Amino acid sequence: SQTIHQWPATLVQPVGSPLSLECTVEGTSNPNLYWYRQAAGRGLQLLFYSVGIGQISSEVPQNLSASRPQDRQFILSSKKLLLSDSGFYLCAWSEDRGLYGYTFGSGTRLTVV
Amino acid sequence: AQSVTQLGSHVSVSEGALVLLRCNYSSSVPPYLFWYVQYPNQGLQLLLKYTSAATLVKGINGFEAEFKKSETSFHLTKPSAHMSDAAEYFCAVSGSGGYSTLTFGKGTMLLVSP
Numbered sequence: 525s526q527t528i529h530q531w532p533a534t535l536v537q538p539v540g541s542p543l544s545l546e547c548t549v550e551g552t553s554n555p556n557l558y559w560y561r562q563a564a565g566r567g568l569q570l571l572f573y574s575v576g577i578g579q580i581s582s583e584v585p586q587n588l589s590a591s592r593p594q595d596r597q598f599i600l601s602s603k604k605l606l607l608s609d610s611g612f613y614l615c616a617w618s619e620d621r622g623l624y625g626y627t628f629g630s631g632t633r634l635t636v637v
Numbered sequence: 638a639q640s641v642t643q644l645g646s647h648v649s650v651s652e653g654a655l656v657l658l659r660c661n662y663s664s665s666v667p668p669y670l671f672w673y674v675q676y677p678n679q680g681l682q683l684l685l686k687y688t689s690a691a692t693l694v695k696g697i698n699g700f701e702a703e704f705k706k707s708e709t710s711f712h713l714t715k716p717s718a719h720m721s722d723a724a725e726y727f728c729a730v731s732g733s734g735g736y737s738t739l740t741f742g743k744g745t746m747l748l749v750s751p
Contacts (some may be wrong), residue, residue, distance in 0.1 A: 528644050546699065558738070566742050567727070567742060568681075568741040570739075614681065622738065623688065625729075626739055
């Protein structure tokens with residue numbers, strides 16, 4: 525069966541520090557991968573998605589970036605965090621075109637101080 | 638283009654009462670529709686999905702939803718609320734043709750009182 529792992533679960537980082545969040549999927553090949561951010565009262569905002577290694581689509585321009593160095597690995601990064609980067613970050617995967625829904629990881633709570 | 642509107646950021650019900658969470662969508666192509674549930678500090682779990690088969694869809698934990706094209710709605714219902722149903726619920730839409738990402742509503746927090 526397929527599983528998705530996301531870490532760390534919580535993270536407190538100072539303003540201006542770098543960020544690296546990692547997500548891996550097991551039990552499937554060539555998944556579509558997604559990064560969402562959830563801020564209080566604002567629902568889920570799609571940040572990046574990837575349909576293959578090295579293929580990244582950005583939905584929202586900001587100081588975050590994403591990379592997919594391996595087929596089942598998706599990394600969210602920042603060189604310098606802002607206070608506004610605080611939130612709950614969720615990784616997800618889907619098969620093919622994602623028409624049948626996504627499977628989400630357990631999330632990372634990021635607090636920038 | 639597609640969008641989802643969830644009416645009511647918070648809904649309160651008593652245990653044993655009917656649960657009704659409203660979702661209206663907008664889509665330029667025939668939609669696929671989803672309901673997800675999120676418990677505090679956890680990821681989203683798929684409750685049910687509509688993918689152009691039966692318009693009445695049954696999901697986990699006794700929830701169901703009905704796709705009504707004429708009303709562009711996909712409301713979530715459960716006949717009798719349990720305390721364990723207290724969570725945030727998200728409606729989402731994707732297009733049935735080509736590739737499109739899921740677009741989520743802003744969520745509805747369901748509060749269940751004894």
